[in-house]
Amino acid sequence: MNKWNKALIALLLLTLTEPVVAQSLPHPIIVATADERPQLLQTIATYDWARSMVAELHGRIDSIADVHKKRPQALLTTLPPFSFDHGGYSEQEAAFLANAHNRILMTASESGMLYYLTKNDKYAQLSADILTAYIEELAPKTPQTTTICGNEFYDPRTTYPHFALAYDFVYNFLKKENTKTFSSKLEKHIRFDNDLAQKALGNMIGNVLQEYGKPDKHGQRVSNHPILTAPGALFMILCVEDDTERERLFKIFWEEGTAHQNSFKNTILPLYSDQGLWPESLSYGFMPIVSMVLNIVDRIKPEMEVTKTAKHIFNGNFLYDYLRYPDRRFVRYGDSKRNNDFTENNYRYALHIAARHGYTDIAEKAQLALHRAYEAKGGYTPNLKSTSPYDQYQHLQLFWGIDVPPQLDSSIDFNKKTVIIEHAGIALQRNYARENNTLYGLCGIIGGAHYVHSHLTGIGMELYGAGYVMAPNAGLPPTVPERRIPLHEHYFRLYAGNNTVVVNGTSHGLDEGSWKGKANVWQNTVVNIAAEPKHLEEGIAEEFSFATQFLNDTVNNATQERTLSTIRTSETTGYYLDVFRSKSNGENLIHDYIYHNIGDTTHILDADGQQLALQPTQRYQNDIGDTVKSPGWRFFEETKTTGPTKEGIKVRFDIEYDSTYMHLFVPAGTEKEYTQALAPPTREAKNGYVHKKTQVLAIRQQGEAWDNPFIAIFETSKNQGASVQKVASLKDGAKTIGAIVSSKTDNSRITDIIISQDSDTALYKNDELGLSFKGRFGVVRTLVRGNTTEMVLYIGKGEQLIFEKKELNANADHTGVLRYNKQY
Incomplete structure (x- = not known):
């Protein structure tokens, strides 16, 4: 061989x-x-x-x-x-x-x-x-x-x-x-x-x-x-x-x-939800790794066609741009940080996959969203340096980079009036200001639900105004260890750390089903039952919009409904209407409306602008004895309360840093007591308020709050005086079904009769006003400018609105608007 x-x-x-x-x-x-x-x-x-x-x-x-x-x-x-x-x-x-x-x-x-x-x-x-x-x-x-x-x-x-x-x-x-x-x-x-x-x-x-x-x-x-x-x-x-x-x-x-x-x-x-969202709190929901992995798998194994079944995820990423306040920071629900922003990564990944597959709709949205982001920062200046050991795929800006032209032919309106986030039970309301939107734009959210990293809020609320998130939800602390301290687990994560209503002093969540053991944050999901415009649709009136969220609270055996409306009175003025209905399905003892506002001082005034007398109180130094000490209001400090009053009141929150104010009006009606307090500082607050105690107002009402709901008008301003001059309750017999808001702008006097009922087919008649309305939400506006009286009849959800001799019948979507000049 x-x-x-x-x-x-x-x-x-x-x-x-x-x-x-x-x-x-x-x-x-x-x-x-x-x-x-x-x-x-x-x-x-x-x-x-x-x-x-x-x-x-x-x-x-x-x-x-x-x-x-x-x-x-x-x-x-x-x-x-x-x-x-x-x-x-x-x-x-x-x-x-x-x-x-x-x-x-x-x-x-x-x-x-x-x-x-x-x-x-x-x-x-x-x-x-x-x-x-x-x-x-x-x-x-x-x-x-x-x-x-x-x-x-x-x-x-x-x-x-x-x-x-x-x-x-x-x-x-x-x-x-x-x-x-x-x-x-x-x-x-x-x-x-x-x-x-x-x-x-x-x-x-x-x-x-x-x-x-x-x-x-x-x-x-x-x-x-x-x-x-x-x-x-x-x-x-x-x-x-x-x-x-x-x-x-x-x-x-x-x-x-x-x-x-x-x-x-x-x-x-x-x-992923039908909306293409990862169902967690907002800043946890970005999940750019998912878009990145889909991209990689699609590149290596095109025969799997993973983008066909995951296209809704790439489209869902664009919803986050609809959830920005006028200062481009995000709304905040659950364990979330409003300054965290991973949208650009998602948009670049979407653009990369769209270019590969010819998804022109996704490519157009991605380019526009990136263009908007770059414009807000003064241009695109990529930085590969990671801010943490987890933020490690910035290099894909280079390897998957596609140039975004400085000028784009088309545009997408990311300032839609209504945005609904279903898994979180959130409804956003927005009214955009054409000039200086950061200062004059209105934007707020209401809602709540249980999801991973959720908070226990019932139907919570956030409001923006004059460059600040005035009324903040709790959010997430800066560090992971702080998530485990009592301040987060026994306050920020619970009712009292948010803007909501506590029923009978005992509102709480369940441990069973909670995303985190012994957190007691399980609650029912808040659902949207009415809105004009609908989710991401065009509105019928520049001045008005509304959304109503409903909660069947089986944990606390209660029923709640909250309506938030943004109402503009001029290019530089406008206000929010908050109508919060709440009732225990058992015994109705008390209801507490909890409201937080950043600032330095709180002034509780009567209708004449006189300070109401306050006395120290210990009424919020208690809890129900559960693991997390619900509802969490033991963290209120320096609590002082008024005596009971049926009169209308004004509250002014002063932000001394730049002479900015939140004006809050509560109309006369059901007897209430008003407590001012200090709470832990607001997370991610601007201009040093992250280190200052948060101003708190707690409004207590005896008995139910459904037929006589909490009604509040909020106006942010750079002036100590508000453009809103007077607020009165709109009554239907013993029930309160809305408010009459009188405003004065530079050249107009405006009266808004706002009807907010608890049914789509509720009928309200007021012969004295010559007013009849069948429906859930409607507005009659009278605007006097010089020798002209302009009228607007608006149906947000309903069938018919009659004022004096004018009649407005709703369209097939149960909405409508009628404008005319009043003849004398």
């Missing part, structure tokens, strides 16, 4: 005894491919924004790469320690290590990006040497013992994705026959061991998927955790060489899932 036959036999034996590893997936693959490189280089050559990002990468990496080329041990000896084997650190304990390792692995991934762009081996060498240090540490472990920072939730969010990105970008360099990397353990260069790298990858994937744990239950409700850890799983899986194993792991990630990393297709995506 000659030597060639012997060699052939040896090769055949080797083939039979060792598995053949198939590899059909080219690298890089995760966020960019070799085929896409020429177009990316052309983008960089064409646009300043792309060049600036490349320059930023060079500025961060070049000096490190140059030093590393000469002294590789210089960087690698600064590698942070690894945690103990079993990953037993809490999130807080793991944070330091997560941050430290994230910075090192971010260096590796960014250096890999520069290698992809420049083909300069010095960048690949830096990435490869960092990877080797982690491979040597992780390859000897098992999936159960693999960890970097000691927390199984933090690693897939902060460290594993950057390992995968770095490996993906420099894969072809690593596979070269002569590639050597520096071993920290041996303190010398050694041939790169890709089998060892694959073992480390397998351990990290195993640590994320946790196949050794419980199976996934498709259809269950889960938190956002498997979304946040998804890149740590998917990126790693795409780096597995063996085609069969990679496809098996991808099937677990996408189809089957595990209890730790739930199925993206069958558990995570079905949780």
Whole structure:
């Protein structure tokens, strides 16, 4: 047998005894491919924004790469320690290590990006040497013992994705026959061991998927955790060489899932609402990782056509731009931060996928939304620097970047009057000011529900005015540890920390069903029962709009209904009408209307502007004795109350920083007591009010508040005096069904007769006023300007409105408007 036959036999034996590893997936693959490189280089050559990002990468990496080329041990000896084997650190304990390792692995991934762009081996060498240090540490472990920072939730969010990105970008360099990397353990260069790298990858994937744990239950409700850890799983899986194993792991990630990393297709995506929203509090709901993952899967596996069934998610992302106040900060419901804004990431991902599939409607919305965002910031100035170890995919601005022209032909009105967020039970009302909307625009929300990261608000409310969120919902504290302190759990998360109505002093939530154990925040979902205009539709009158939210509160055996209306009286003036109906289905003892306003002082005045006498009270220093001390009002301080009064009152909240005021009017009628107090500072408040106590007004009414609801008129102003001059109750026998609001602007005197009834078919007749209305919500406006009296009849929801000799019959949508000049 000659030597060639012997060699052939040896090769055949080797083939039979060792598995053949198939590899059909080219690298890089995760966020960019070799085929896409020429177009990316052309983008960089064409646009300043792309060049600036490349320059930023060079500025961060070049000096490190140059030093590393000469002294590789210089960087690698600064590698942070690894945690103990079993990953037993809490999130807080793991944070330091997560941050430290994230910075090192971010260096590796960014250096890999520069290698992809420049083909300069010095960048690949830096990435490869960092990877080797982690491979040597992780390859000897098992999936159960693999960890970097000691927390199984933090690693897939902060460290594993950057390992995968770095490996993906420099894969072809690593596979070269002569590639050597520096071993920290041996303190010398050694041939790169890709089998060892694959073992480390397998351990990290195993640590994320946790196949050794419980199976996934498709259809269950889960938190956002498997979304946040998804890149740590998917990126790693795409780096597995063996085609069969990679496809098996991808099937677990996408189809089957595990209890730790739930199925993206069958558990995570079905949780999105019909509106295309992740059903949590607002700033938790952005979830750009979902749009990113859909993009990646669609790029790599186009045959799956994932965008066809997920198109509503890309469209749903645009709803967030409708939830901005005039200062572009967000409304706030539940555990939310109004300053957090991840919309641009979502819009860029939407634009990327729209360009690939020809989704012109999504592309148009994405371009307009991005254009609006860039314009608000004075232009697009991309920044790749992450603000936290979780904010780590800013580089996609470069790799998936599509230029947005400075001028666009079409436009989308993001200032719609009514926006309904179904899962959160929220209705937004807005009245846009053409000039200086930040100062003169009106915007507020009412509603509430139970969802992950919800608060217990009943039907809560927020109001904006004159550059401030005047009446804030509670929101989220700055740090994770603060979420566990009594201030958050026993106040901000409960009724008393929000603007709502407490029934019989005992309003509370349930522990059973709560998204967080012992939080007692389960409540029924508030639903929209009427609105004009409807969700995202055009309104019929510039001056008026309204929304009514209803709550069947089975927890507290109560029924509640709240109407919020924005009413404009001039280009620079307008007010909110709040009608809150509430009744216990059992015994009606007391109802407390709780209202928070930022500011320095509160003035409770009678109709003549005289300060009402106040006496100290302890009435809110009690709770019902549950785990969270519901309803939470023990945190009120310096409580002082008036005596009972049926007279109308005025309340003025002063913001001394820039002489801004909130004027609140309560019409005469049912006897009430008014308590002023101080509460903990408002989160994310402007101009230093984040450090000042919040002003609180509590209005107590004996008995029910349904036939005689709480009615409040709110006007923000830069003047100590309001344009609203007088507010009176509109009565229907013993019932209160609205208000008569008299205003004076620079050139007009306006009287609004506002009817807000508790039924779509309720009939109200007032012979003295010559008024008849069948319906839920309507307005009769009389505007006197010089020698002209202009009249407006408005039906927001109803059938017929008659005033004096004029008759307005509603259209098929049960709305209508009639304008005419009154003849004398």
